[in-house]
Every structure is written in C-alpha cells, then in structure tokens.
Amino acid sequence: MRRKMILLLAIAASVYGQSLSWSQGALEGYVRQGLDSNLVLRQRSVQLEKALLTLSTAKSNFLPSVNFNASYTTAEGGRYSELPVGDMLNPVYSTLNQMTGSNAFPQIENQQINFLPTNFYDTYIRTSMPLLNMDIIANKRIQQQKVELSSLDMQVYARELVKNIKVAYYQVIMASKLVSVYESNQKVLEQNVALNEALIKQGKGLKVTLVKAQTELMKMNTSISTAKNQLKNAQAWFNFLINKPLDSEIVLEEIAGINAQLEAKEKREEIQLINQSIEVQESVLKMNKNFWVPKINAFLDLGSQGTNWEVSRKSAYYMFGVSASIPIYNGSRNQQQIKQTKYELENARLQLDQVEQQLELQRTQALRNVLNAQENWETAKIQLEASKEYFALVSGANREGLTSQLEFLDASNQVTNAELFVLIQYQNYLSSLAELERAAATYPLKFN
Known part of the structure; x- marks a missing residue:
C-alpha cells in the first residue's frame, strides 16, 4: 500500500x-x-x-x-509503677550511719513513676529516603x-x-x-x-x-x-x-x-x-x-528530648531505622x-x-x-x-x-x-x- x-x-x-x-x-x-x-x-x-x-x-x-518535627506533652495521673527504693535502701543507710556515727545517709521515700510524661518535649529533624x-x-x-x-x-x-x-x-x-x-x-x-x-x-x-x-x-x-x-x-x-x-x-x-x-x-x-x-x-x-x-524505606532522626525544657548533651540523640512493607493478602x-x-x-x-x-x-x-x-x-x-x-x-x-x-x-x-x-x-x-x-x-x- x-x-x-x-x-x-x-x-x-x-x-x-x-x-x-x-x-x-x-x-x-x-x-x-x-x-x-x-x-x-x-x-x-x-x-x-x-x-x-x-x-x-x-x-x-x-x-x-x-x-x-517538634512536640510538647505534659500530664498528671494515669498509669504508674511503684519503685520501693526506700524499703530497699533505708536499712542499709541506717547501718552506715551507725557505723560512721553520722547522718551522712538520709532516709528516702519509696518512688512512684508515672507512664505519662510531665513537661516533656521532643524535637528532631527526620531524613527519610526510599531504598x-x-x-x-x-x-x-x-x-x-x-x-x-x-x-x-x-x-x-x-x-x-x-x-x-x-x-x-x-x-x-x-x-x-x-x-x-x-x-x-x-x-x-x-x-x-x-x-x-x-x-x-x-x-x-x-x-x-x-x-x-x-x-x-x-x-x-x-x-x-x-x-x-x-x-x-x-x-x-x-x-x-x-x-x-x-x-x-x-x-x-x-x-x-x-x-x-x-x-x-x-x-x-x-x-x-x-x-x-x-x-x-x-x-x-x-x-x-x-x-x-x-x-523498603530508611530514616535518620537527629534531635533532642527531655523534661522542663532541659537541653544538654544527655538530651541530644539520634535514631536510625529501616522499614519494610510486604503485601500478603488484599482480596x-x-x-x-x-x-x-x-x-x-x-x-x-x-x-x-x-x-x-x-x-x-x-x-x-x-x-x-x-x-x-x-x-x-x-x-x-x-x-x-x-x-x-x-x-x-x-x-x-x-x-x-x-x-x-x-x-x-x-x-x-x-x-x-x-x-x-x-x-x-x-x-x-x-x-x-x-x-x-x-x-x-x-x-x-x-x-x-
């Protein structure tokens, strides 16, 4: 043609x-x-x-x-955990005071730790990339x-x-x-x-x-x-x-x-x-x-977190991670x-x-x-x-x-x-x- x-x-x-x-x-x-x-x-x-x-x-x-990314949270009450540090350490402190003839080791009370943070901040820069x-x-x-x-x-x-x-x-x-x-x-x-x-x-x-x-x-x-x-x-x-x-x-x-x-x-x-x-x-x-x-994706976080807006070397942190998503069933x-x-x-x-x-x-x-x-x-x-x-x-x-x-x-x-x-x-x-x-x-x- x-x-x-x-x-x-x-x-x-x-x-x-x-x-x-x-x-x-x-x-x-x-x-x-x-x-x-x-x-x-x-x-x-x-x-x-x-x-x-x-x-x-x-x-x-x-x-x-x-x-x-930045977040601030504060809370009171909620779930908590008892930590009997007074019961464990006070007998020891009493013995030490008797041995030294002083009151260098004061008595302490048991502690209660709440799971919800009070005056807690978390700021970080996240870099993510698909692999x-x-x-x-x-x-x-x-x-x-x-x-x-x-x-x-x-x-x-x-x-x-x-x-x-x-x-x-x-x-x-x-x-x-x-x-x-x-x-x-x-x-x-x-x-x-x-x-x-x-x-x-x-x-x-x-x-x-x-x-x-x-x-x-x-x-x-x-x-x-x-x-x-x-x-x-x-x-x-x-x-x-x-x-x-x-x-x-x-x-x-x-x-x-x-x-x-x-x-x-x-x-x-x-x-x-x-x-x-x-x-x-x-x-x-x-x-x-x-x-x-x-x-598969990877991410890296560089940031600082702590309570009462405390910023120090101890509050700084990094976090690296890799995530994977694999389909199994979707009808x-x-x-x-x-x-x-x-x-x-x-x-x-x-x-x-x-x-x-x-x-x-x-x-x-x-x-x-x-x-x-x-x-x-x-x-x-x-x-x-x-x-x-x-x-x-x-x-x-x-x-x-x-x-x-x-x-x-x-x-x-x-x-x-x-x-x-x-x-x-x-x-x-x-x-x-x-x-x-x-x-x-x-x-x-x-x-x-």
Missing part, C-alpha cells in the same frame, strides 16, 4: 508538474501566527507544561525528604510517557489547525473572487440596460426587453450582496483561527510556487499517540505485576487490576491496527481527490474560454441588433457560471492539497 502511495504521488508530479505541499509568503505567515496564538493550541501547550511539571515531581520522589519502591520507579516511567502523549496530542491538533487555516484562506480567496466575478457581470448587465434604454429612445427597442434586462441586473445586485456577506463570514472565520480580531484585514496572494514533496511521514502522530498509549498500559501492567515486591485486588490492564492493552493494540488502516485509506483517497480536482480545474478553465468566446460573438451581434435579448443574457450567464465553476474547482483543488498535506503529515511543525 505504501509503494502504491508513492507511485501515485510520482505520477501526479510528472503528469501535472505540481506538488503536494508548498509555502507561500502571506499564507505561511498566517499559519505560523495561528500555531503561535491559537487559543486551543495554547491550552494544549499548558497541558504539556503541566505534564512536564508532574514528571519533575515524579523524579523528586527518588530524593530524600527532610522534615523538622526500594517499584511504584515510584513505574510512576516516573509513566509520567515520561505522558509527557510524550501531551506533545503528540499538540502535534495532532497543530496539523489539523494548519489544514483548517489553509482551507479557510482559500475560502476567503474564493469569496473575494466571487465578488469580483459578480461585479464584473454587473457592469455587463448595466451596459445592457443602458443599451436597451438607448434603443427605446430611438424607437428600435421593446419595453419588455428593457424590463428583462433590469430584472437580471437586480438579481445580480442581490447575488453581490450575498457574496459580500459570505466574504465577511469567511474573513471572520479565518481571523478566528489565527486568534486575531474578526474584522482584521487579510492579505490575499495567488497560490503559486509549489515544491515537490512526495514522501509521506513514516508514522503519523496519531499512530505514535496510540503506540505511546500502549507503552503507558505496558508500564502500568508491569507496575501491577510487581505488587509483591516489598517497599485478590492486585490480580484483578492485572487482568483489567491486560484487557485495556489488548484493546489499544486492536485500535492501533484499525487506525493504521484508516490513515492509509485517508492518504490514498486524499491523493486521488487531488488528481481529480486538478483534472476538473483544467476542464473548467477550458469551458470558461469557450464561454467567453461565445459571449464575445453574441455580444457583438447584440450591439448590431442581430440577436435576441434572451440569447445575450444566456451567453452572459454562461460566462458567469463558467467563472464560478472555475473558482469552485480551484478551491476544491487547493483544499484537496491541504487535505493531502494533512493526510501525509508533511507540513514541518515548529513550536516556540
């Missing part, structure tokens, strides 16, 4: 001597302006920045975290893939925007030329009305012929008014796409100077987008399968998540096959449409030349009074319709080129 595509493109270039993508001055400037300022594209750019920020957050999970956590590793990989997804999503919309801007520009050109065609025909009809008025004054014309000529002129005036309204709507739509005031002036240029570019993009962004989605699902599946891997939820992810992965792969076929069909149809539009445009130009020759003959005969008014108006309408047909086929041809450029993804995207 790809070889057929390239072969058809080569035939098109050799037969018609024209290409499938091009760059014009004014239009190219408008396209760049649209890519820089289109509101929807700017929203997609914000989403990309958000994805990059999320990725930075995921990377930071590998770094240690440092926190300052093994498969969720963090998988999350970083997934966020990297999501950044790529956001970037590809921007490119998909940008290509569609480029096509829409070009088609809208061609519509403005056609609407402008349509007004010119109608105004040119209006002058012919005005001359015809003046001629019939002159013939009536000379006694050679008929009132019914003049009325017919005036009626055709009024119809043309209505057509001009409608065409001008279409032109304003086309201009407003074009300015909307490039995020400019709707009534901004548009520089119109003839579309010419086409450079051949036959090779289509190897992989369109839509395909890359689905491939990236598949990679995300594979990362999620891998993460779900690693649910049994323990999560088979992990296995269910694994199955669900497998289904989503299979669905994404099927979608990839379908989209590849659709895009290949789109490229082939777009190329055939270009060839058909080119042929129709050439035929329309030949018909226009024939209509002009016929009108020239009839117009000359009409001035000599050798033809009927009906035949003259019919010849005039033939020229107008032929000119309109050329415009329509010309726009179809340019629009089909824009469609093919979109289908082949050949426009060079560049973002600021």
Whole structure:
C-alpha cells in the first residue's frame, strides 16, 4: 500500500508538474501566527507544561525528604509503677550511719513513676529516603510517557489547525473572487440596460426587453450582496483561527510556487499517540505485576528530648531505622487490576491496527481527490474560454441588433457560471492539497 502511495504521488508530479505541499509568503505567515496564538493550541501547550511539571515531581520522589518535627506533652495521673527504693535502701543507710556515727545517709521515700510524661518535649529533624519502591520507579516511567502523549496530542491538533487555516484562506480567496466575478457581470448587465434604454429612445427597442434586462441586473445586485456577506463570514472565520480580531484585514496572494514533496511521514502522530498509549498500559501492567515486591524505606532522626525544657548533651540523640512493607493478602485486588490492564492493552493494540488502516485509506483517497480536482480545474478553465468566446460573438451581434435579448443574457450567464465553476474547482483543488498535506503529515511543525 505504501509503494502504491508513492507511485501515485510520482505520477501526479510528472503528469501535472505540481506538488503536494508548498509555502507561500502571506499564507505561511498566517499559519505560523495561528500555531503561535491559537487559543486551543495554547491550552494544549499548558497541558504539556503541566505534564512536564508532574514528571519533575515524579523524579523528586527518588530524593530524600527532610522534615523538622517538634512536640510538647505534659500530664498528671494515669498509669504508674511503684519503685520501693526506700524499703530497699533505708536499712542499709541506717547501718552506715551507725557505723560512721553520722547522718551522712538520709532516709528516702519509696518512688512512684508515672507512664505519662510531665513537661516533656521532643524535637528532631527526620531524613527519610526510599531504598526500594517499584511504584515510584513505574510512576516516573509513566509520567515520561505522558509527557510524550501531551506533545503528540499538540502535534495532532497543530496539523489539523494548519489544514483548517489553509482551507479557510482559500475560502476567503474564493469569496473575494466571487465578488469580483459578480461585479464584473454587473457592469455587463448595466451596459445592457443602458443599451436597451438607448434603443427605446430611438424607437428600435421593446419595453419588455428593457424590463428583462433590469430584472437580471437586480438579481445580480442581490447575488453581490450575498457574496459580500459570505466574504465577511469567511474573513471572520479565518481571523478566528489565527486568534486575531474578526474584522482584521487579510492579505490575499495567488497560490503559486509549489515544491515537490512526495514522501509521506513514516508514522503519523496519531499512530505514535496510540503506540505511546500502549507503552503507558505496558508500564502500568508491569507496575501491577510487581505488587509483591516489598517497599523498603530508611530514616535518620537527629534531635533532642527531655523534661522542663532541659537541653544538654544527655538530651541530644539520634535514631536510625529501616522499614519494610510486604503485601500478603488484599482480596485478590492486585490480580484483578492485572487482568483489567491486560484487557485495556489488548484493546489499544486492536485500535492501533484499525487506525493504521484508516490513515492509509485517508492518504490514498486524499491523493486521488487531488488528481481529480486538478483534472476538473483544467476542464473548467477550458469551458470558461469557450464561454467567453461565445459571449464575445453574441455580444457583438447584440450591439448590431442581430440577436435576441434572451440569447445575450444566456451567453452572459454562461460566462458567469463558467467563472464560478472555475473558482469552485480551484478551491476544491487547493483544499484537496491541504487535505493531502494533512493526510501525509508533511507540513514541518515548529513550536516556540
């Protein structure tokens, strides 16, 4: 299929001597302006920045975290423990006093130790760091893939925007030329009305012929008014796409100077987008399968604790620890998540096959449409030349009074319709080129 595509493109270039993508001055400037300022594209750019920020957050999970912690507690009552130090030491102290003949060893009372601390403080700086956590590793990989997804999503919309801007520009050109065609025909009809008025004054014309000529002129005036309204709507739509005031002036240029570019993009962004989605699902599946891997963390506390706000070398302390969490049973939820992810992965792969076929069909149809539009445009130009020759003959005969008014108006309408047909086929041809450029993804995207 790809070889057929390239072969058809080569035939098109050799037969018609024209290409499938091009760059014009004014239009190219408008396209760049649209890519820089289109509101929807700017929203997609914000989403990309958000994805990059999320990725930075995921990377930071590998770094240690440092926190300052402080607590103060005081209590009375509650559970306590009796410590009979008086019963144990007082007999000994009495004996010593007798032996020394002094009171150097006073009597002491039994002690009561409460479990709840009184005026106790604890301040410390805790540094913690994950040693093994498969969720963090998988999350970083997934966020990297999501950044790529956001970037590809921007490119998909940008290509569609480029096509829409070009088609809208061609519509403005056609609407402008349509007004010119109608105004040119209006002058012919005005001359015809003046001629019939002159013939009536000379006694050679008929009132019914003049009325017919005036009626055709009024119809043309209505057509001009409608065409001008279409032109304003086309201009407003074009300015909307490039995020400019709707009534901004548009520089119109003839579309010419086409450079051949036959090779289509190897992989369109839509395909890359689905491939990236598949990679995300594979990362999620891998993460779900690693649910049994323990999560191991280490921490180090440096601080001071004591009572009555005492701070000394004895109150300072450090504490180091390692913790591990190993899943044992959670109602088979992990296995269910694994199955669900497998289904989503299979669905994404099927979608990839379908989209590849659709895009290949789109490229082939777009190329055939270009060839058909080119042929129709050439035929329309030949018909226009024939209509002009016929009108020239009839117009000359009409001035000599050798033809009927009906035949003259019919010849005039033939020229107008032929000119309109050329415009329509010309726009179809340019629009089909824009469609093919979109289908082949050949426009060079560049973002600021």
